[in-house]
Amino acid sequence: MSPTLRTIQQCSGASTLMVLLPGAYMKPEDYVAAGFFSRITDLGLKLDLVAVDLDLAQISSGAALPALQAQIIAPAREQGYCQIWLGGISLGGLLTLCHNADTPGSFDGLCLLAPYPGSRLTTNAIVRAGGLAQWQATPEQLDDPEFRAWQWLKNPPAGLPVFVGYGSEDRFADGMRQIAECFPDHASLAVPGGHEWPVWQVLWEHFLHSDLFPR
Template identity: 55%
Template sequence: MMQPLRCLRAERGASDLLVLLPGAYMRPEDFVEAGFFAEVERRGLALDLCAVAIDMATVSDGRAAEAVRQQVLLPARQTHERVWLGGISLGGLMTLEITAGHPELVGGLCLIAPYPGSRLVTNAIARAGGIDHWTPSEASLRDPDTRVWHWLKAPPPVRPVFVGHGRQDRFAEGMAQIAERFPPASRHEVEGDHDWPAWRTLWSRFLDAGHFPARSPSA
């Protein structure tokens, strides 16, 4: 049985909540130390935040994604009008995994440098001539990364999406392929590598994109 997830929250009763999933070996506190929480506060946005601690040992078999669904997303749907899901690097890939399996739980996506996943999958897509020409086998769909890319073949166009990465990111090619599955206005590319300076720039762009109203003075 999964242990209760540790969450770091900043909530003031906003109608929107963004659940943030960390990259590999990151802590929820890293979001705070990088200024993510402070930038929401500085802008006075009506946006609640919840950063989740993820045990890396539970990621590959899907237990982490299921724990986020059960322990965080389902309760959040009872307390907030719209629940966003987002993450950095591996957290971005897990965001897509959860959204592909349970799209009804996710009202918006914030993908910052989303890790493209296994090369076995991305190489198979390349050999097929691209994602639109690729058809995974039924057996391969048991793999979470394969399910993510299968979902990316035709993601629903209705939910708001932000997806971005640094131009010098070592995974930039795969990240660009993910971004291309969403509308052009959703895609953002900045100078930088797979590191916090680029991620902070992308976070600022996300917050300035107009998705969230200003917080009321009494909040």
């Protein structure tokens, strides 16, 4: 049985929905406390926002993302949203890539804030192959959602709007840079700082000012 996902929502009847996934040990309330919800209101953006609570047990068991699709994404389409964006911070960014890769065409844009590039097993395999362009996934690797995400990154759709932001001193910055390099230069931004909320708040501000959403 799928877990019932808890969310925090801010909905004003906009035609675009942003669904944000959490980082490890992060709760939807953290997005609220960091001002992610209030900045949409402050800027007068026509954007609805849903922050989802996913615990590590749900993620590890593989139950989290099917529940996300069944309980949040599919009903949002049925409610008539013209666009649905998926995004997240750190592990939430990786989950965004994984779910997007496994449900092609489900999303109209991605917002990746400090996206965790995956385990060393995943990233080292790509490095040993000589980099992403040279890496060819094995059937066994494609059983793993992290490898499927990187497989998708080899050739993402040219017209899909994507924002990738990270701190230049983030401990995972090398892997994040590799993710960013899969998209046009204008789609990514590195700012000073590490793997921390002040950096993510700056990146969220840049994302909201990118004229992707109407006022």
